[in-house]
Amino acid sequence: MLLRLAPAATLAVLAGPVVLGLAFTVLPAFGFLPALGGTTFSLDPWRGLLAAPGLSTALTLTVGTGLATTLLALALAAGLCAAVAHRPGMARLQRLMVPLLASPPSGLALGFAFLVMPSGWLVRLVSPWATGWAVPPAGLVTVGDPLGISLVAALLIKEVPYLTLMVFAASATVPVERLMAAARALGRDAATAWVSVVFPQLYRQVRLPVFAVLAFSMSVVDVAIIVGSTNPPPLAVLATRWFLGYDLAYFHTAAAAATLQLVLVALAILLWLALERPVAALGRRWLARGSRSRAAGGAAGVAGAVAALLILLGLLSLLAMLVWSLAGSWRFPAALPDSWQLWLWRGEAGDAAALASTSAGIGLAAVAVALVLTLACLENEQRHGLHPGAAVQWLVYLPLIVPQIAFLFGVQVLLVRAGLDGTLLAVVWAHLVFVLPFVFLSLADAYRALDPRYAMTAAAMGAGRWQVFLTVKLPLLARPILIAAAVGFAVSIAQYLPTLFAGAGRVATLTTEAVTLSSGGDRRILGLVAVLQAALPLAAYGLALALPFLAFRRFRGMA
Template structure:
């Protein structure tokens, strides 16, 4: 009976906050907010929004950075996979992805900003011997530039590894080796063979991850606060500023901006679906014509190399923040600090320890609840011989497709009414909305792929269903469960807006502190928080890989 309630409970955990949050965001967008005197429906919030200075530029910046990032990220990921698909050594690259994937968006943005800024690492490496600069160049804007190019670059560094991993995962469902061999036998070059024969089979499986990238890029806040221009900022940042303002009258245009953000994401997804068909038709014609042009191979290789450079920038960004955290003094144009020290770690140790403890407690609690719900749903699915369809997958992706700013304000209104605003339990609950989909998606395939003969053998020996679950399935799934929990923990650590709204600014985590410091704090302290933002999730990944080896060291199949 309890298992049968698990899917409904999971849907409530995912859906209820989004539905209620959207309701209490859309209603103030039309003037209805009784708590501050809005008792009637009106279009005044929209008039205020449209008349606000810089609105058109904020809207254009949102669209160009969001759509541009998604298109470029997909091209980069596809080009890289096409370039390396015929090289068995590419599998080793999976081990290089976790540091980039584990890094919260704000940590990556901070590191990327240091790399590309006029006084950043790239300029330092070629100064003064190549540039002649003995001081940072004046007038060169590489961070928070008006066109949002730095934001696009930061988003690419974060999102391309994610799409590459999704393509790797989807490739496991396709006979890549035989397909490539058949295409190569027809005279196609390696990259062209992958694009023509493999990618059309993979794309339907990565459509939802691409949509998640589009929704995130259109509505990102923490990275935009660091990399995007501030006047005017992207629409989501503008809404966040108004929601955080002490002037309560700004809540109405803020709600309108958040609602417009939702409309933009929905229209973006619909436009992407509409464009897919003509592109598919053109692709089919290209495949049917055959041909062995070297242009496609060369273009793919160029894109693949660019992707490798992006990955290198991500690694350099993380390394740069690590160096800043132990730098005594680092004057321009020196490529490395003049000295090293750990005094800031010791001086701020107590404060940092408290923030790390809060972050870890929130993440572990959310991940534990998510793992229990996920295992209960999957066990119920197996016992009742259910086969979830596309609708269930869309529901899982719902928290990743709906812009956070579009419903988190409404969630905060609900939390205030329940007396939970600003509490740790509220932050855990809101983080769970985003942790649960990742834990479920990470664990679903290993659970469903588990050989049923193990359970059948245990049942034949008289074991009950629950004993089979705890004594057979869970030990066999220890590694996938821990890896899924590590993924969920990393997602929790990186949550900025959910912590900001649910915690009412009173719950300090590594991410909220890092974003706050990014506006003008000591770069060395900022480096400490950026290192911890990446290091804490990496420790979770390491534990997920190490614990099974220790616990089941006598049983090679389980470890």
């Protein structure tokens, strides 16, 4: 009976906050918010939004950076997969990407800013011997540029590894070797064969992750605050400023901006879907010509090289944060600090430990609930022979595709009415909305692929269903469960807007503190917080890999 309730509970967690939050955001966008005196519908919030200075630039930044990030991330991920799919070493590449996948986007953005700012590490490495700069160049704008180039670059460091991993995972569902062999037999080189034959088979399976990247890139707030343009900022940052400002008169305008953000993301997804058909037609025409040109393979090689460079920049970004946290005196243009120190780690240990424990506690609580719901849903599937369709997958991705700013304000309104805003419980619930999809997606394939003969054998020996679940299935799935938990934990650590809105500014985590410090705090303290931001998820991934090995090292195939 309890298992039958699991899908409904999961639906409530995934869709409930999104649908209700959207409703309580859209209503104020049209003037209806009784708590602030809005008892009638009006278009005044939209008039105020349209009159806001810099709105057209904010819209251009939002759409431009979102589409550019998604197109480039997909092209670079495909190019990287094409470049390495036929070579040994894919496992090493995936291991290199783990730190980037585990690190919060805001942490990577901070490290990236440390690298590329006019006084950053990359400039220091080539100064003064190559540039002649003895002081940081005043006219060089590398962070917060008005075109959003630095924002796109920072997002690519996170999104290229993510889409690469999605493509690698999808490739397990198609006969890659057979397709590659057939294409090679027609005279195509390996990279061209992968691009022309394998990738079209994989694209449909990575479409939803692509949409998630598109929605995130268009509506991200923390990364945009750190490296994006500030005057004006992208639309999501503008809406967040109005929501969190002290002037309540801007709440209706902020709700209109959040609603417009939702419309922009929806239109961008529809545009992407509309372009898929003509692009596919061009691809089929190219294949039908039977050309043996190596141009596609060369382009894939260039894309793979750029993707590898981005991965290297991401790893350097993590290292830059660590160096800054240990730096004593570090004057420009020295490539390394003049002195090293540990006093900052000792002096800030108490505050840092408090932030880390709060972040970890919220993450562990959200992951625990997500695992219970996920395992209950998957077990219910098996017991009742259910076969979820595409609609279920869209539902799982719903919180990842709908812009956070479009419904979190509405969620905050609900929490205020329930008297829960500003509590840890509210923050855990807000994180769960985003943790649950990743936990479910990480665990579902492994659970469904488990050989049913294990359960049948245990049942034939007299074990009940729950005994089979607890003593057979869970031990066999220990590694996938722990990896899913680590993924969910990393997602929780990265949450900025959910913590800000549900916590009402009273719950501080490593991520909220890092974004706050990015506007002008001590670089060394900022580096310390960013290192802890990355260290917690990496520790979770390390435990997820080590615990099964330690527990089942005597049982081959389980460790």
